[in-house]
Amino acid sequence: MxxxxxxxxxxxxxxxxxxSGSEALLRSLVAEKVTTLFGYPGGAIMPVYDALYGYADxxxxxxxxxxxxxxxxxxxxxxxxxxxxxALATSGPGATNLVTGLADALIxxxxxxxxxxxxxxxxxxxxxxxxxDVVNTTLPVTKWNVQVTEAKDIAPAVAKAFYIARSGRxxxxxxxxxxxxxxxxxxxxxxKHCESIRTYKPSPVLQISQIEAAAKLxxxxxxxxxxxxxGIILSxxxxxxxxxxxxxxxxxxxxxxxxxxxPTDHPNYVGFLGMHGxxxxxxxxxxxxxxxxxxxxxxxxxxxxxxxxxxQAKVIHIDIDxxxxxxxxxxxxxxxxxxxxxxxxxxKKCDANxxxxxxxxxxxxxxxxxxxxxxxxxxxxxxxxxxxxxxxxSEMTKxxxxxxxxVGQHQMTTSRYYEYKKPRTNITSGGAGTMGFALPAAIGAKxxxxxxxxVAVIGDGGFQMTxxxxxxxxxxxxxxxxxxxxxxxxxMVRQWQQLFHEKRYSFTEMDNPDFVKLAESYRIKARxxxxxxxxxSAIREMLEAxxxxxxxxxxxKEDNVFPMVxxxxxxSDIILEAPTNV
Amino acid sequence: xxxxxxxxxxVLNRIINILNRRRVRIKxxxxxxxxxDFRRGGVVMLLFVTPDLMEKVKLQLEKLIEVENVTIQEGxxxxxxxxxxxxxxx
Numbered sequence: 001m002x003x004x005x006x007x008x009x010x011x012x013x014x015x016x017x018x019x020s021g022s023e024a025l026l027r028s029l030v031a032e033k034v035t036t037l038f039g040y041p042g043g044a045i046m047p048v049y050d051a052l053y054g055y056a057d058x059x060x061x062x063x064x065x066x067x068x069x070x071x072x073x074x075x076x077x078x079x080x081x082x083x084x085x086x087a088l089a090t091s092g093p094g095a096t097n098l099v100t101g102l103a104d105a106l107i108x109x110x111x112x113x114x115x116x117x118x119x120x121x122x123x124x125x126x127x128x129x130x131x132x133d134v135v136n137t138t139l140p141v142t143k144w145n146v147q148v149t150e151a152k153d154i155a156p157a158v159a160k161a162f163y164i165a166r167s168g169r170x171x172x173x174x175x176x177x178x179x180x181x182x183x184x185x186x187x188x189x190x191x192k193h194c195e196s197i198r199t200y201k202p203s204p205v206l207q208i209s210q211i212e213a214a215a216k217l218x219x220x221x222x223x224x225x226x227x228x229x230x231g232i233i234l235s236x237x238x239x240x241x242x243x244x245x246x247x248x249x250x251x252x253x254x255x256x257x258x259x260x261x262x263p264t265d266h267p268n269y270v271g272f273l274g275m276h277g278x279x280x281x282x283x284x285x286x287x288x289x290x291x292x293x294x295x296x297x298x299x300x301x302x303x304x305x306x307x308x309x310x311x312q313a314k315v316i317h318i319d320i321d322x323x324x325x326x327x328x329x330x331x332x333x334x335x336x337x338x339x340x341x342x343x344x345x346x347x348k349k350c351d352a353n354x355x356x357x358x359x360x361x362x363x364x365x366x367x368x369x370x371x372x373x374x375x376x377x378x379x380x381x382x383x384x385x386x387x388x389x390x391x392x393x394s395e396m397t398k399x400x401x402x403x404x405x406x407v408g409q410h411q412m413t414t415s416r417y418y419e420y421k422k423p424r425t426n427i428t429s430g431g432a433g434t435m436g437f438a439l440p441a442a443i444g445a446k447x448x449x450x451x452x453x454x455v456a457v458i459g460d461g462g463f464q465m466t467x468x469x470x471x472x473x474x475x476x477x478x479x480x481x482x483x484x485x486x487x488x489x490x491x492m493v494r495q496w497q498q499l500f501h502e503k504r505y506s507f508t509e510m511d512n513p514d515f516v517k518l519a520e521s522y523r524i525k526a527r528x529x530x531x532x533x534x535x536x537s538a539i540r541e542m543l544e545a546x547x548x549x550x551x552x553x554x555x556x557k558e559d560n561v562f563p564m565v566x567x568x569x570x571x572s573d574i575i576l577e578a579p580t581n582v
Numbered sequence: 583x584x585x586x587x588x589x590x591x592x593v594l595n596r597i598i599n600i601l602n603r604r605r606v607r608i609k610x611x612x613x614x615x616x617x618x619d620f621r622r623g624g625v626v627m628l629l630f631v632t633p634d635l636m637e638k639v640k641l642q643l644e645k646l647i648e649v650e651n652v653t654i655q656e657g658x659x660x661x662x663x664x665x666x667x668x669x670x671x672x
Contacts, residue, residue, distance in 0.1 A: 135592055140599050144647045147591065164647060199588055199650045323641040 231295010
């Protein structure tokens with residue numbers, strides 16, 4: 001057609017149509033292949049919501065009940081799908097309600113983009129209605145943030161935001177857009193994706209010398225040990241990790257966020273790391289000769305007392321984030337790279353080997369834990385215990401559901417007993433430990449299009465922190481399954497009070513509402529279980545339900561999670577039961 | 583410490599935020615826009631910090647999206663030399 005135009009005709013092509021900054025934003029989101037937004041409207045974001053009305057065929061907007069719900073839902077969406085989650089909020093309190101989720105996404109490396117409305121540019125700094133300095137408020141909890149005051153800058157900011165959120169070590173980005181920029185008209189444009197930023201180098205180039213140094217250590221090791229973190233999942237390196245472990249015969253333990261990155265039924269899998277992790281993986285950290293941390297950051301919940309952590313071992317640390325190297329643990333060999341790329345190279349450079357006796361040592365220690373703790377939790381008498389509920393859930397879903405946990409005893413129990421088989425099936429709040437995370441994150445996880453069962457496992461405390469999102473479940477008929485383990489206590493804090501504060505239960509007991517009636521008032525099918533003989537049928541009913549389902553299981557009030565590395569202790573001083581004096 | 587960065591709004595806040603989190607004391611500081619290109623700039627700081635912590639803080643500063651590079655020199659003489667150079671340009 002163009003070829004048929006004469007030169008004169010080309011010149012009289014009408015000038016481009018004008019669009020508003022708000023429409024520029026939505027077009028940019030569509031160009032970034034965004035399908036779902038989680039948000040809550042308000043004064044300073046109204047022009048965007050007005051434009052959104054006309055984009056219903058391209059963008060699905062989920063109206064949450066609180067902005068914290070929006071950001072956690074965006075996190076759940078991102079963690080399950082690997083895509084960037086998007087949340088929308090207004091200025092002032094709308095924006096500050098995002099702060100917890102941003103902090104959570106930063107420490108747990110979750111790619112999300114939050115868009116906040118802001119007062120008119122000429123009112124900035126005047127204490128205008130619902131004006132809060134959001135860029136400075138969210139500065140320490142974002143990978144990057146920016147304020148946009150002109151419509152022409154919106155699309156480039158979105159492009160940059162998505163690039164930063166998803167590249168390198170992923171993280172949250174916030175764009176604060178003043179109302180005048182949302183209203184302002186600009187000429188239509190062609191969206192340009194951001195492919196590089198001068199001062200930002202997200203993907204370090206793999207240095208073969210680092211790989212060779214690592215391979216040399218690994219090849220000569222007698223008791224090598226892999227600690228796998230979320231980096232495995234983020235870089236999609238499960239296949240490579242399995243291949244590497246199988247070739248070299250090295251045992252693998254997973255961090256909290258690394259669960260799912262290596263199949264729990266693999267013969268080289270030795271367990272879950274950390275304060276409430278398995279016995280073998282913790283104790284033998286102080287026995288291995290080469291410790292290989294991959295895509296993990298030696299969090300204090302993993303290391304216990306750092307001065308007594310793996311002192312005998314030579315440490316190889318593979319991570320994409322340069323600032324993680326030598327931050328906590330002195331590294332012998334640092335491999336600055338994407339986990340997948342590093343493992344592909346290491347597989348080639350490392351010799352085939354077997355470490356059967358070494359792996360047996362893990363098994364022997366884990367057997368002590370099985371004897372003292374696990375078997376009792378799976379076959380208890382008396383009140384229901386969390387362990388048996390999760391064990392049953394794991395068996396009945398064959399370890400293949402997406403499990404979203406909150407924070408506390410139920411989270412540790414789930415991490416210990418749910419037998420994760422695949423990456424992106426374990427969604428939890430790790431580094432930040434955000435109570436209230438699970439319900440909205442489960443909504444996001446389900447709306448990311450997961451065909452799998454999505455089960456939110458939550459304690460009675462955390463559930464009530466974002467309980468209002470039951471409204472979102474109701475309105476959008478989100479078929480999530482909500483399993484509340486109710487001990488009428490803030491259980492983990494109570495456990496610490498029992499063990500370390502002479503049983504002074506200071507403000508941890510909770511008088512709870514009738515959760516079943518509450519869920520039913522949101523038109524969610526609900527059931528409460530207090531007896532062991534009803535548990536299996538109730539879980540089955542929950543899993544078979546086509547729509548959302550709420551199941552409350554009443555568990556022992558004063559049960560504890562063991563093993564436990566007491567605060568300040570070494571990982572090898574992990575305890576299997578409460579000291580006799582408590 | 584000599585740091586070069588894009589001269590965006592709030593970049594100085596980002597830098598100082600990292601130092602605050604690590605409780606690194608700033609003894610002297612000079613921030614500037616580049617003479618030849620106002621979109622770039624930098625900051626020279628005299629910090630009270632151990633070499634070990636400085637190395638960790640340097641990596642965290644370089645992680646900031648807008649920060650181009652950070653170099654560390656020991657002693658206050660380096661600070662005066664660098665900051666005088668900036669004043670001379672102005």
